[in-house]
Amino acid sequence: MANVNEPTTNYVILTPEGVLHGFSQVEPSEQQLALQAMLAPEQTMTAHEWVERYSEIWLDMFIEEGWVEVVDKAIIAPHVQLDDFLRYVSASLSGSRRVAIGSDEGFCLAKMGFTQQEADTLCVAAADFFDFLKRQQQRGWAVHGHAISFFSTIDMLMPNTSFIFLWINNQGYWIIIEDEPLLNNRAFVELVWGIKATGERFNLLAEQVLDKKAQLESDQQAQAEEQKK
Structure with a gap:
């Protein structure tokens, strides 16, 4: 006790x-x-x-x-592939369980509920909006929301598709959500956390590989100099 x-x-x-x-x-x-x-x-x-x-x-x-x-309890960072993780959180993010993640260059990184063609089309459209945001900022329009929604009815009560833009590990990402965007929950936080943590682990692994390579080259150089003596 x-x-x-x-x-x-x-x-x-x-x-x-x-x-x-x-x-x-x-x-x-x-x-x-x-x-x-x-x-x-x-x-x-x-x-x-x-x-x-x-x-x-x-x-x-x-x-x-x-x-x-x-x-009051520690929460473990996500350790899964994005496609797998979207299956886990899509119901918490989208009214129709349709979510995609695109890069700022227009590549589809993960999808759930969309066909590949639908996801690719939306990710390319998101990249066009990214260019739009940059142009407007250069013209002096301070675009802070970094989110765009499209509606099919004039009352604008429920969006058809929403694009949420975030900078994670110095890379631009679009989170694309079909129907009602359900962002006010832990699943949204964990999705962004998963993207961030995966990138940081990859960078750490790459640094470790480079350090080992540099150490190996240093050891080989030391051995070669020793043999010359």
Whole structure:
């Protein structure tokens, strides 16, 4: 039985609103980078770990803004392929379970519920919107939402298709959702977390391979110099 006087370990994780804010800019601010860090590659950070690295004042502000949630149990980062993960979260993101992920260059990275042709068409369209956003920003129009929705009825109560744009690991991603976009849930956070964590693990693995290669070349050079003596 736990002692009631024992300190409780709290963990921090982004809310859906925190994800939309933290990953909205190609050049994130220090506060946005601090928010992104909460989606660590393996599991949620403790509040103490995060505050030591950043700021308790920031944490209080982020919680007040609704960008951060404090939980009492660690949450493990997703370790699955995007297509597999979309099968798991699509019902939580789309009213019709149709979701796709596209790059800012127009490539379809994953899909659920769409045919390949439908997904490819939507991802190419999303890339066109990315170019549109860049042009408008260059002209001085501060486009902050980074989301576009299309409606089939004049009352505009329910979108047919929504495009949500995020910058993750310095790469642009479009999350494409058919019918009602259900973003206000943990599944949306975990989807973005999965993209971020996968990229960071890949980069870490690549760095380890390069380090081993450099060490091998150094050892071979040392052996060759030793043999010349």
